[in-house]
Amino acid sequence: MERVRFGFDGAAAVVTGAGSGIGRAIAMVLAESGAAVGCVDLPSSSIAGTVSAVEEAGGRAIAVPADVTDEAGLRAAIERIEQHLGALRLGVNAAGIANAAPAEDMPREQWQRVIDVDLTGVFLSAQAEGRAMIRGGGGAIVNIASMSATIANRGLHQAHYNAAKAAVVQLGRSLAWEWAPHGVRVNSVSPGYTYTPMTERPEQIDAMNGYAADTPLGRNAQPDDIAGAVAFLLSDAARFVTGTDLLVDGGHVIW
Numbered sequence: 740m741e742r743v744r745f746g747f748d749g750a751a752a753v754v755t756g757a758g759s760g761i762g763r764a765i766a767m768v769l770a771e772s773g774a775a776v777g778c779v780d781l782p783s784s785s786i787a788g789t790v791s792a793v794e795e796a797g798g799r800a801i802a803v804p805a806d807v808t809d810e811a812g813l814r815a816a817i818e819r820i821e822q823h824l825g826a827l828r829l830g831v832n833a834a835g836i837a838n839a840a841p842a843e844d845m846p847r848e849q850w851q852r853v854i855d856v857d858l859t860g861v862f863l864s865a866q867a868e869g870r871a872m873i874r875g876g877g878g879a880i881v882n883i884a885s886m887s888a889t890i891a892n893r894g895l896h897q898a899h900y901n902a903a904k905a906a907v908v909q910l911g912r913s914l915a916w917e918w919a920p921h922g923v924r925v926n927s928v929s930p931g932y933t934y935t936p937m938t939e940r941p942e943q944i945d946a947m948n949g950y951a952a953d954t955p956l957g958r959n960a961q962p963d964d965i966a967g968a969v970a971f972l973l974s975d976a977a978r979f980v981t982g983t984d985l986l987v988d989g990g991h992v993i994w
C-alpha cells in the first residue's frame with residue numbers, strides 16, 4: 740500500500756460558505772495544499788475577497804455564487820466548477836446561519852429557515868457533490884456540523900440550530916455507507932466556539948470570554964484551527980476514515 744500523502748495535487752474542490760469565517764479559512768488551506776477551489780456563497784457575500792486572498796497566496800480559486808437551498812443553482816455551480824477546475828474530488832459544506840429565540844416563542848418560519856439552510860442545504864450540497872464524485876470515480880466530503888450536535892449550549896436559545904447540527908452528523912453517517920462502494924468518503928467536523936461573524940451576534944459575543952474559560956485548551960477557536968481538521972479528513976491521510984464526526988473544540992465538551 741502506498742504511503743499516505745497530505746497534499747491535493749490540483750484536485751478540484753468546492754467549499755460552500757467560502758465567503759466568510761470558517762469556509763474562507765478552509766478554502767485558503769485547501770488551495771495552499773494544492774487544491775483548485777470553487778468558492779460557493781451567496782451573491783451578497785465576500786467570495787470575491789476569498790478568491791483574491793487565495794490568488795495572492797499563489798493558489799487557484801473561482802467564485803461561484805449560489806444559494807445552498809437552491810437545487811438547480813447548486814447543480815449549475817458544480818457543473819461550472821467541473822468545467823473550469825476538472826472532475827470534483829473534494830467537497831466541504833460550511834454554509835450556515837444561526838440565530839436565537841426561546842423555544843416556546845420561536846415562530847415556525849424561524850425554525851424552518853435554520854433547518855432549510857443548516858440541514859437541507861448541507862444535504863443538497865452533499866447530494867450535488869456526491870453525484871459528481873460517483874460519476875467521476877470517487878472523492879471525499881466534509882460537512883461542517885457543530886459541537887452543538889453534542890451539547891446544548893448554556894444560555895443560547897437555539898433549539899433549531901442544535902437539532903439541525905445533530906442531524907448533519909447523522910446525515911454524514913448515512914451518506915458514508917451509501918457512497919462507500921463508489922469510493923466517496925463522508926465525514927463531519929464539529930467546531931467549538933470560533934471567532935467569525937457568526938459568533939459576533941448580540942446573544943453570543945459577550946459570552947465568548949466565558950466559553951474560553953470553560954475550555955481545557957483555554958481559548959476559543961480561530962477559523963484556521965477548524966480548517967486543518969477538514970484538510971486532514973479530505974486528504975489521503977484519512978483514507979480509512981468515513982462516517983465519523985471530528986470534534987474540534989479545544990476539549991470544551993469534556994467538561
Ligand code: NAP
Pocket residue numbers: 755756757758759760761762779780781783784785805806807808832833834835836837856860883884885886887929930931932933934935936937938
Ligand atoms: P459565517 O462567518 O457567518 O459564514 C457562513 C457563510 O455561509 C457566510 O458567508 C454566509 O453568507 C453563508 N451562507 C448563509 N446562508 C447561505 C446560503 N443559503 N447559501 C450559501 N451560503 C450561505 O459563519 P461561520 O462561523 O464561518 O460558520 C461556518 C459553519 O460553521 C456554519 O455551518 C456554522 O454553523 C458552523 N459553526 C460555526 C461555529 C462558530 O463558533 N463560528 C461553531 C460551530 C459550527 P452571508 O454572510 O452572506 O449570510
